[in-house]
Amino acid sequence: MATLGANASLYSEQHRITYYECDRTGRATLTTLIDIAVLASEDQSDALGLTTEMVQSHGVGWVVTQYAIDITRMPRQDEVVTIAVRGSAYNPYFAYREFWIRDADGQQLAYITSIWVMMSQTTRRIVKILPELVAPYQSEVVKRIPRLPRPISFEATDTTITKPYHVRFFDIDPNRHVNNAHYFDWLVDTLPATFLLQHDLVHVDVRYENEVKYGQTVTAHANILPSEVADQVTTSHLIEVDDEKCCEVTIQWRTLPEPIQ
Amino acid sequence: MATLGANASLYSEQHRITYYECDRTGRATLTTLIDIAVLASEDQSDALGLTTEMVQSHGVGWVVTQYAIDITRMPRQDEVVTIAVRGSAYNPYFAYREFWIRDADGQQLAYITSIWVMMSQTTRRIVKILPELVAPYQSEVVKRIPRLPRPISFEATDTTITKPYHVRFFDIDPNRHVNNAHYFDWLVDTLPATFLLQHDLVHVDVRYENEVKYGQTVTAHANILPSEVADQVTTSHLIEVDDEKCCEVTIQWRTLPEPIQ
Known part of the structure; x- marks a missing residue:
């Protein structure tokens, strides 16, 4: 059986990771990883004539509902990475898009799968995917698109860490929605700095439920789950606004032998 | 009389403005403008062998104390700009650095002047500039470097807008300090969205007084001053932590005929 979407159009571009796309350890942030992936996918769309304006002229827009992110090694400051993107498959309601981020030697740094839906700009509801926009x-037309892992259902405990984040003017991107990559800044910032300095990201499962809007205050909750394996930790996250679930996330981390200074 | 620093080494590089470096109107943010200017200046330093590691090996680091930013037109999403930077002049304690940001036709988009000091990494105090690091x-050796305009001394009133901002893990950059370009996100976000959608930046005067640290909550205050000219407005800003002044800023804006939708 051929790989799903093997005949889909593959687009790739290079990107230099700047200092302001990195955290204090010089590793690119999770937000940056998604920002550059989405940038490549917008550039592919533009190159194929599927500009934001063209898509919006049909009264619709693409919205991501899930990401599954595998990280072999986070890109580092000043590294030039290659991002490849492919709209691999779709069925009447869901589109499946894949991203590969590689270093200068072609080694894989990250692999991202994602599920997208088409939303009506007037009703803000999901509509059938317009074939001319795909x-x-x-993309391969399929009955079923691959299922991405569901994040762990978040359960608050005595040790849950909770922080509020006010949605800022600059969290809204030119598509006029809160850039949902910014959720990662909130999610990860909720964890203590001591944790972030002693762990590398390994895998992230994200499921978006409801849109966050400008001026709202989101509440980010995080649980550091009891670890079953020596050098691995899982954290479970929830972002909500007024008790409405906006986003659920599970992150797997690798414990470093020593904290990064 | 020759222009100050005319013989100083000029470095330039190109940068594409990405969607995630822009606000919802598609204009690059003030944070982005400073981020890309500092990126070019770090690249110049690296090219000249003055890497961060090399500078730190002398037990010191550069810290900016003032910016004066002239904006003809903010770069827009997907625009490729050229950033030129020059360490124009210095005296025993202050270095004067200039930046030019131009569009593809060579038209000036922004011109930034700045004052930098050398800080001891151990005492966190200002030290004499080490000539071998300049x-x-x-750079031209001078007695006096140009004085940049001082921001208006901030005075709280009944109509002062005040918002708190928690300093996040991702506000710290690989130099291990709060990226002081992030101050602009706080400063500008303090103003109402309706104001930001109806004004273009014209000029910004910034003076940093004290460092902000991870985990602190800064308080950002803003006054929209009574306007004396029809299409111009001035705002006055203060960032403080526990009543200690961190940064004072004055911004001049041009009122747009209509708000950006």
Whole structure:
């Protein structure tokens, strides 16, 4: 059996990781990883004539509902990475898009799968995918798209860490929605600095439920789960606004032998 | 009389403005403008062998104390700009650095002047500039460096807008300090969205007084001053932590005929 979407159009571009896209350890942030992946996918869409304006002229827009992110090694400050993107497959309601981020030697740094839906700009509801807005990607038409792992259902405990984040003007991107990569800044910032300096990201499962809006205050909750394996830790996250679930996330981390100074 | 620093080494590089470096109107943010200017200046330093590690090996680091930013037109999403930087002049305690940001046609988009000091990494106090850390820039040795405009001394009133901002893990950059370009996100976010959608930046005067640290909550205050000219407005800003002044800023804006939708 051929790989799903093997005939879909593959687009790739290079990106230099700047100092302001990195955290204090010089590792690119999770927000940056998604920002550059989405940038490549917007550039592919533009190159195929599927500009934001063209898509919006049909009264619709793409919204991501899930990411599954595998991280072999986070790109570092000043590294030039190659991002490849492919709109691999779609069925009437869901589109499946894959991203590969590689270093200068072609080694894989990250692999991201994602599920996208088409939303009506007037009703803000999910609509059937318009085939003319997918055809140029040469996506495979399928009955079922791959299921991405569901994040762990978040359960508050005595040790849950909770922090509020006010949605700022600059969290809204030119698509006029809160850049949902910014959720990662909130999610990860909720964890203590001592934890972040002693762990590397390994895998992230994200599921978006409801949109966050400008001016709202989101509440980010995090649990550091009891670890079953010596050098691995799982954290479970929830972002909500007024008790409405916006986003659930599970992150797997690798414990470093020593904290980064 | 020759222009100050005309013989100093000029470095330039290109940068594409990405969607995630822009606000919802598609204009680059003030934070982005400073981020890319500092990026070019770090690249110049690296090219001249004055890497962060090399500078730190002398037990010191550069710290900016003032910016004066002239904005003709903010770069826009997907625009490729050229940033030129020059370490124009220095005296025993202060270095004067200039930046030019231009569009593809060579038209000036922004011009930034700045004052930098050398800080001891152990005492966190200002020290005399080490000549060997400036010589490669071919900066002009001067008695007096140009004075940049002082921001208006901030005075709280009944209509002062005040918002708290928690300093996040991702506000710290690989130099291990709060990226002081992030102050602009706080400063500008303090103003109402309706104001930001109806004004373009014209000029910004910034003076840093005290460092902000991870985990602190800064308080950002803003006054929208009574306007004397029809299409111009001035705002006055203060960032403080526990009543200690961290940063004072004055911004001049141009009122747009209509708000950006």
